[in-house]
Amino acid sequence: MDDALRAVADPTRRAILVLVRDREVAAGEIAECFPEISRPAVSQHLRTLTAARLVDVRRAGNRRFYRLRPEGLAEAVTFLETMWSTSLSRLQSEAEQEERAHTGDQDVKGSL
């Protein structure tokens, strides 16, 4: 999941994801869209996206076709969703414990 967030932070990789959003696109065609970037660099971006499981790759002969894996992006946001729900439920039990302790003190004082 961290890999996915890191992968989408790069503007070139975001652009590649947009290219492969709706259909499968050959590696060569992707590279043609980035004439200012070397082919090895584009290949490296594609490897990063594949490793982060943001794209699926299909090999046909010596060609590779890439397509967005939409659930990959869902996982990147899931990392933060999980972080918040885990942390907030800890906050809930800690705050309730503190409140009970506080109310308990007041009850003791009140009864004295």
Place this chain on the structure above:
Amino acid sequence: MSRTIEQTLHIRARPETVWRFFTDPARLARWWGTAELDARPGGTLQVAMHEGPRPVMRGRFVEFVPYERLVFTFGWEATPGAPDMAPEASRVEVTLTPDGDGTELTLRHSGLPTVLEEETSDGWTHLLHRLGETAERQELP
């Protein structure tokens, strides 16, 4: 446009109690991570999480209304294994509302990275236009 996470929960504690868990470093450490913070508008907030790649969150308090509302920017420090998210890129809003025997806490984390929504910069338009031309040239089905 970007993604937003929203979570709401009911806590059986007064807003004053819950508030301290965001502004007192010792209490923050009990639910989120080791914290250093300057609890005032414009003050900085740093939280080192203990889990996973132990990412460090860096932010700044944007709104600071005691017991009611807290807004801070949220980003990860560039450490190995930490997700790449610039410090001012995203924003967390925490709202505390008295609710019966306790507090309703709502947390909204907005400005999260997405790539699937339309981006309107000229660069994008140009790029997509070029892709269209390439696709037409190749007469893909």
